[in-house]
Amino acid sequence: xxxxxxxxxxxxxxxxxxxCLLSFSLVSAPVIPFMAENLYQRLGVDxxxxxxxxxxxxxxxxxxxxxVNIDIEAQMELVREIASLGHxxxxxxxxxxxxPLGEAIVVLADKTKIGLVSEMSDVISDELNVKKITLTDDAxxxxxxxxxxxxxxxxxxxxxxxxxxxxAISNENSSEIYKKISDGGSVxxxxxxxxLSVSEDALDVRVKALDxxxxxxxxxxVVVIDTTITEELxxxxxxxxxxxxxxxxxxxxxLPFEARIITNIVSTDxxxxxxxxxxxxxxxxxxxxxxxxxxxxxxxNSEFEIDGDSVKISISVVKP
Numbered sequence: 001x002x003x004x005x006x007x008x009x010x011x012x013x014x015x016x017x018x019x020c021l022l023s024f025s026l027v028s029a030p031v032i033p034f035m036a037e038n039l040y041q042r043l044g045v046d047x048x049x050x051x052x053x054x055x056x057x058x059x060x061x062x063x064x065x066x067x068v069n070i071d072i073e074a075q076m077e078l079v080r081e082i083a084s085l086g087h088x089x090x091x092x093x094x095x096x097x098x099x100p101l102g103e104a105i106v107v108l109a110d111k112t113k114i115g116l117v118s119e120m121s122d123v124i125s126d127e128l129n130v131k132k133i134t135l136t137d138d139a140x141x142x143x144x145x146x147x148x149x150x151x152x153x154x155x156x157x158x159x160x161x162x163x164x165x166x167x168a169i170s171n172e173n174s175s176e177i178y179k180k181i182s183d184g185g186s187v188x189x190x191x192x193x194x195x196l197s198v199s200e201d202a203l204d205v206r207v208k209a210l211d212x213x214x215x216x217x218x219x220x221x222v223v224v225i226d227t228t229i230t231e232e233l234x235x236x237x238x239x240x241x242x243x244x245x246x247x248x249x250x251x252x253x254x255l256p257f258e259a260r261i262i263t264n265i266v267s268t269d270x271x272x273x274x275x276x277x278x279x280x281x282x283x284x285x286x287x288x289x290x291x292x293x294x295x296x297x298x299x300x301n302s303e304f305e306i307d308g309d310s311v312k313i314s315i316s317v318v319k320p
Contacts, residue, residue: 018043029055075116078220079124082106082117085216085223086128093214093227097129098244099237104130105213105224107139109182113220130225142224143215145174146206153202164192169203178205238271239278241306245313246286249302260318263288266295267311289318 022043029036033056040055052058086104090097104124108114114135117124121133149158149166158165168191169177180187181200188197207222209215215224229237246263255261263286265275272293275282279291300315 023061025055026058026061029058075120078108078113078117079120081218082124082221082223083127085218085221086124086130086225089209089214089216089223089225090128092216093225095214095227096237098240099129099229100233100240101128101130101225102228102230102233103132103134103226104128105134105136105142105226107136107143107222107224109220111137111183128225139178139222139224140175141210142213143207143209143222145178146208147172147174147177148204148206149198150202150204154196154198158196161191161193165189165196167191177203181205232277235274235277238274238306239282242271242275242311242313243282243285245302245304245311246282246288246315249300249313249315250286252302253300255317258287260287260289261315262290262292262318264292264294264296264314265311266293266314267306268309271306271309271311288315 021039025036025040025043029040037055040058045051045053087097090101095101106117106124108117117133117135121135125131125133147169149162149169151162154165155162169189172187172189177187181198181203184199186197186199188195205217207215207217209224212226212228213224214227215222242265250259250261263282265272267275275291275293282288283291295312296314296316298314298316300317302313304311
């Protein structure tokens with residue numbers, strides 16, 4: 001809604017909101033009749049030909065079971081897991097979401113789902129604030145696996161042989177074991193006292209990221225994030241932090257959401273350099289007609305720090 005351009009994303013957001021509000025007015029009519037009617041009328045009953053003149057004359061909503069798309073739901077469930085794991089990996093390294101990173105690598109347990117995830121790579125990239133999403137089955141480049149027996153499951157079965165089994169599995173190639181069990185298969189482990197075929201539910205698999213990466217593991221995927229922050233990525237992170245602070249100042253001063261402003265930033269050379277580099281981005285996100293670097297006092301000021309650098313922001317509203 002904030003974008004100046006009327007692109008596909010913005011129009012899709014408008015129509016989605018309209019559909020939700022119209023449906024809400026219909027389902028809520030028996031409970032809050034006057035509010036529902038008010039909302040229905042404000043949405044413009046004459047926008048669609050054939051709509052009744054009152055929400056209370058509209059037929060009750062039909063069963064929408066035919067509109068449910070199981071494939072899309074499954075796809076989004078996987079995408080949400082990947083996004084959640086990505087956020088978890090970032091948080092574990094204490095990297096703020098506003099700091100862009102170069103790449104997120106996704107390893108899927110079910111290789112047939114690669115196409116579904118690829119279709120949503122832009123969504124995942126935006127959510128995790130990374131420049132690129134890479135789908136791979138070559139996880140060994142980024143992580144190592146630690147595999148131990150699930151004592152709760154195998155203990156009653158192996159009894160006194162549990163120790164021998166644990167020692168045997170620690171001597172196996174953990175990457176090879178993971179490849180076999182992640183596809184739903186099993187692996188035969190020979191130990192002192194016998195042999196046992198085990199699947200994934202009988203093992204405790206833990207992922208450890210290699211140097212320069214962080215990783216998080218879920219039921220259906222492993223997400224690995226490259227933690228290298230280049231100078232350009234660091235500058236973009238500063239720019240995003242500035243945008244957040246300017247937006248916060250707008251909200252604090254209760255400015256109309258469409259109000260145009262003039263913004264001035266006073267700070268260290270490194271912060272100013274980042275602001276200059278991403279000037280168009282900052283202006284576009286904050287509706288700033290101008291971005292200057294002058295020490296101007298106004299009624300709308302804010303002082304804070306970004307990574308130890310003192311920053312002062314001043315904004316003034318452009319009169320229509």
